[in-house]
Amino acid sequence: MVLFYSERRSSRLDYICNQILGRVIGYEYRMTDNENELLSFDGPSICYAKDYKGKGLHIVPCGLLFEETLTPQRLEVSEWQSMPIFYRTEGTDIPFDIFAASFYLITRYEEYLDADPDKHGRFKAENSLAYQNGFLERPLVDEWALALRSVMQSKYGVEPGNAPSFRFEPTIDVDHAFAFRHKGPIVNGKKILEALLDKDFKRVGNILKVLFRLKRDPFFNFEKLCEIHAPFGRDAHLFFHCGGRGKYDKRTFFPSWRYFLAKRKSDRFITAGLHPSYRAASTPWLFRLERNVMACAVKHSVDSCRFHYLKCTFPDSYDMLAQAGFKDDWSMIYSNDPGFRASTSFPFYFYNLKKEKAYALLIHPTAVMDKTLHSNKGMSVDEAYDYIMALAQKVEAVNGHFVTLFHNDHLTDAFEEWRGWEPLYRRIINHFPVETSHRGVLPSP
Secondary structure (H helix, E strand, C coil), X not given: CEEEEECCCCHHHHHHHHHHHHHHHCCCEEEECCHHHHHHCCCCEEEECCCCCCCCEEECCCCHHHCCCCCCCCCCCEEECCEEECCECCCCCCCECHHHHHHHHHCCHHHHCCCCCCCCCCCXXXXXXXXXXXXXXXXXXXXXXXXHHHHXXXXXXCCCXXXXXXXXXXXXXXXXXXXCCCCCHHXXXXXXXXXXXXXXXXXXXXXXXXXXXXXXXXXXXXXXXXXXXXXXXXXXXXXXXXCXXXXXXXXXXXXXXXXXXXXXXXXXXCEEEEECXXXXXXXXHHHXXXXXXXXXXXXXXXXXXXXXXXXXXXXXXXXXXXXXXXXXXXXXXXXXXXXXXXXXCCCEEEEECCCCEXXXXXXXXXXXXXXXXXXHCCCCHHHHHHHHHHHHHHHHHCCXXXXXXXXXXXXXXXXXXXXXXXXXXXXXXXXXXXXXXXXXXXXXX
């Protein structure tokens, strides 16, 4: 048992201690604001106070965790033990306010104050502290936590009683259920004409075979996806698009009973979640409608989500999910840059900085997306594999959760652009032992 002493208590402090001490490190701990309890405690302790009380590992608070407002932060990044740090202090066992710095990154404090979103209303990676200081590709908060654990081990010889272990969690987004079927004569006619102009008669033949039901549509590959993820069971996730056609949705013109049933069948083997349409992300009534469509398909309530186009903003998007009773969200990743948007690989509960309240909505950081590597970074199949494995090693080093994001329409060799990515994905899946997928139940926030 570790005793955590602070002269003051706050919801921010309780939240980040629960995350860092309880989940990332795995300590059993108790918090107190009673100095006499600290002085009389016979065991490992942390003294989170400006003035050292003569006992405990000393960390000086910068004040952020005792505020109740959002204010622009002037942050100076320096280095300690080869790690970037900020909120630096002097004369303590840990030379910066590790809890305030972790809180700033995990709660996405900077995103609340952002006035320069991209055209989709998303926070830009290049505006983040992590990107500007070169640690976006590091689970820095987890590295800090391990450093704290090391100092506690050196000072007290204390080991965590519930130390976490590495987890691999593969996820798939279903943006396009069909390449040709249910697209309508205009769309398919255009595709056939383009193929004829390119003198690609094989492609013309493939399109016609699919349309005349002589060949399976290459994007309708859910049985294959269930087969690939079978060893991981319900720890693998498929997020199904349930909205209509739109500029950024590009779905079918006509509803498909086969797609409806595919959601239900897939959910028997792996976890099926909601992938709301582009408009639904900022339209509550439409979001509710699409959730009901998904629930009708799988015949149970749906409480897991990843926003289409990763179109989520703080705090509105997560507040909508929390109020609707969602339990999990998997949207915590930048569209154009891989890495750790919240500087952690561990799931964490949503903390609303405008309401100063933690919710029972668990946010799962995603480390890498196929489209980012292929379309934004221009990586080859081999380069992508090496990059993904390098990220995975960083997560393994901190015993965190490694979440990947691929798309069903990229896991097919029917189109030249993504040829070779299905074997790449199978290679990644086969790299990780099945036991690395099982995640335990986290305590409430």
